[in-house]
Amino acid sequence: MSTIVVIGGGAAGFFAAIASAEANPEHKVILLEKGKEVLGKVLISGGGRCNVTHACFDPQELATYYPRGSKELLGPLHKFQPGDTMEWFADRGVELKIEGDNRVFPITDSSSTIADCLIEMAESANVDIKKSSGVKSFSQTEEGGWKVSTTSGDTLIADKLMVATGSSKGVWEQLKKAGHRIIPPVPSLFTFNIKDERIKGLSGISLPNATIQIASSDLEASGPLLITHWGMSGPAVLRLSAWGAYELNDRFYRFPILVNWIGRDEDVVVSDFMQEKKFSGKKRIGNHAQYEVPLRLWKSMVAAAGISNTSTWGDLNLKQIKALASELCSAVFQVSGKSTFKEEFVTAGGVDLKEVNFKTFSSKVTPNLYFAGEVLNIDGITGGFNFQAAWTGGFLAGNAMAGYPLD
Ligand SMILES: Cc1cc2nc3c(=O)[nH]c(=O)nc-3n(C[C@H](O)[C@H](O)[C@H](O)COP(=O)(O)OP(=O)(O)OC[C@H]3O[C@@H](n4cnc5c(N)ncnc54)[C@H](O)[C@@H]3O)c2cc1C
Numbered sequence: 001m002s003t004i005v006v007i008g009g010g011a012a013g014f015f016a017a018i019a020s021a022e023a024n025p026e027h028k029v030i031l032l033e034k035g036k037e038v039l040g041k042v043l044i045s046g047g048g049r050c051n052v053t054h055a056c057f058d059p060q061e062l063a064t065y066y067p068r069g070s071k072e073l074l075g076p077l078h079k080f081q082p083g084d085t086m087e088w089f090a091d092r093g094v095e096l097k098i099e100g101d102n103r104v105f106p107i108t109d110s111s112s113t114i115a116d117c118l119i120e121m122a123e124s125a126n127v128d129i130k131k132s133s134g135v136k137s138f139s140q141t142e143e144g145g146w147k148v149s150t151t152s153g154d155t156l157i158a159d160k161l162m163v164a165t166g167s168s169k170g171v172w173e174q175l176k177k178a179g180h181r182i183i184p185p186v187p188s189l190f191t192f193n194i195k196d197e198r199i200k201g202l203s204g205i206s207l208p209n210a211t212i213q214i215a216s217s218d219l220e221a222s223g224p225l226l227i228t229h230w231g232m233s234g235p236a237v238l239r240l241s242a243w244g245a246y247e248l249n250d251r252f253y254r255f256p257i258l259v260n261w262i263g264r265d266e267d268v269v270v271s272d273f274m275q276e277k278k279f280s281g282k283k284r285i286g287n288h289a290q291y292e293v294p295l296r297l298w299k300s301m302v303a304a305a306g307i308s309n310t311s312t313w314g315d316l317n318l319k320q321i322k323a324l325a326s327e328l329c330s331a332v333f334q335v336s337g338k339s340t341f342k343e344e345f346v347t348a349g350g351v352d353l354k355e356v357n358f359k360t361f362s363s364k365v366t367p368n369l370y371f372a373g374e375v376l377n378i379d380g381i382t383g384g385f386n387f388q389a390a391w392t393g394g395f396l397a398g399n400a401m402a403g404y405p406l407d
Contacts, residue, residue: 002027004401005148005158007135007171009033011042012373012390013164014118019398021125027402029127030158032150034134039115041166045387046103047343050111052089053082053391054384055102065385067188067242069378072353073389076361079406080395082388088395092117103384130154135165137174144367160401162370164394167347171375175351179365183377185349188245189238192257193337194231198304198327203229205294209263212236215256215332219244222263227297230339232259235382238341242381245348253338259331261301262291266329273313273321281314285324293328301327346386350377360400361393370397 004027006017013031021029031038042050056062059077063070086096086104094117095107106113122129134151138161141147146161165171172182210225212232219240226234241248248255262269272290276283286309289298302309305323307316316324353376355365363369372393380386399406 002159002403003157004029004160004162005146005156006031006162006164007138007148008164008166008168008373008375009035009038009129009131010164010166010373010390011039011118011387012166012375012394013162014039014122015391015394016162016164016370016372016398016401017127018118018121018125019395020402021122021127023399023402023404025126029125030156031122031127031129032133032135032148032156033129033131034151036132038129038131039118042115042118042387043111045111045344046105046384048111049105049109050114051103051105051344051384051387052096052114053085053104053388055082055086055098055104057081057083062385062388065383066378066380066389067245068348069353069376069380069389072356072358073378073392075358076392076396080392082384084395085388085391088391089114089117092121101383135171135174138178140178140366146368158368160368160370162372162397162401163375164371164373164390166374167350168375172350175375178363178369180355180363181352183349183352185347186245186249187338187345188242188348188379189341189345189382190241190338191228191233191341192231192237192241192335193253193339194333194335196333198300198331198333199227199232199297202227202297202300205297206234207261207293207297210234210236211260211263212240213258213260214240214244214248215258217244217247217255219247225259225261231335232333233341238382241338242348242379245379248338253335255335257333257335259333260329261293261297261331262328264291264329266325269325269329270322273316273325274318276313277316277321281312283313285309285311285313285316291328301331304331341382344382344386346379347374348377348379350375353377359396360405361397362400370401372397 206226221239223235373390
């Protein structure tokens with residue numbers, strides 16, 4: 001019988017502990033959580049609904065949703081992907097549903113359904129869950145196992161140690177002592193703060209097919225864009241914040257963006273407007289929003305282009321038409337900071353992926369050490385990808401620690 005110690009009672013830690021204990025009930029599995037309660041992030045996730053995973057069942061495509069870790073996750077996702085996650089929960093009595101945008105939630109729309117299931121499964125597999133047991137330090141024993149000291153004064157000896165502590169600076173420091181390189185952490189999945197008259201008072205307006213580009217950079221993202229009280233949010237912004245996590249950090253979150261509200265070619269828009277001038281010359285511009293742009297935003301664009309809302313299409317000259325097309329397709333806004341997206345945020349950075357064997361999620365640097373979840377330099381865009389990385393890593397590491405690595 002071996003002793004397996006898992007540090008961190010989050011999604012990755014629970015999945016690993018359950019997988020280990022279910023794969024080989026002979027082992028003793030101990031899960032150490034520093035907080036008074038476990039699964040804190042699961043409970044607040046997805047706005048309290050827990051976006052468990054994403055209904056994308058092709059590992060090749062799935063991997064592309066991870067700005068960091070896409071190459072490394074490809075193999076593991078062939079072994080445990082969203083279809084397996086959904087089956088895992090269904091087999092344990094949790095019904096899940098796929099929403100229109102392919103995000104997967106429990107049918108109850110309550111994250112406690114997921115947390116309760118994980119706790120119940122851990123308990124029935126005899127995982128020893130120790131709350132209020134923060135790990136202070138861990139070091140390798142002469143036999144190749146691990147000595148783990150907790151803040152509550154306990155010392156445990158583990159044959160195998162799994163670190164699933166999310167974005168814990170203290171634990172990353174410990175891992176540096178164990179010989180690992182830690183990629184400096186920076187936030188990912190944030191919204192943009194923008195103060196600009198053109199969007200003032202328009203919060204709540206969303207455009208389904210926008211494209212945003214960071215000026216003087218290759219960074220670009222498309223998708224729904226939402227105007228908020230503070231600036232801009234929505235999938236297009238969140239994607240950009242994930243792919244640009246390091247670059248935007250380097251710019252202290254101050255940079256210009258080019259917004260194409262409708263994701264269309266500006267030249268085509270100019271020629272469409274010329275047609276309006278030709279065939280609908282008497283129509284008042286301010287009353288006739290184009291391309292299904294919400295009227296209040298359209299009026300703001302018309303004003304920003306220096307055109308009176310009472311003008312007709314026939315009144316416009318080419319310069320004014322081009323100015324309006326530019327407000328629609330390449331409006332420049334200055335971002336002056338970031339805000340937290342309440343439904344999901346994550347930290348980029350963590351254990352250097354070059355130092356991890358992704359067949360088992362074990363350390364290449366030191367024996368009998370395993371990782372899963374956000375402690376690694378892996379993160380996904382919003383939509384259930386971050387939990388999927390935690391489930392996949394936890395499942396593979398858990399089985400490997402139990403002595404049954406997945407082929
Ligand atoms: C508000 C919010 C909403 C989110 N919503 C979603 C969503 O809907 N879908 C999605 O895919 N992702 C979501 N995410 C991201 C997702 O929550 C994380 O990617 C995921 O929780 C990572 O799991 P983890 O187990 O690696 O880390 P964590 O969930 O952070 O768990 C780590 C655990 O380790 C414990 N710990 C830390 N240090 C120690 C120590 N020294 N000793 C003992 N224990 C320790 C912590 O207390 C914690 O319980 C959300 C994130 C946030 C913040």
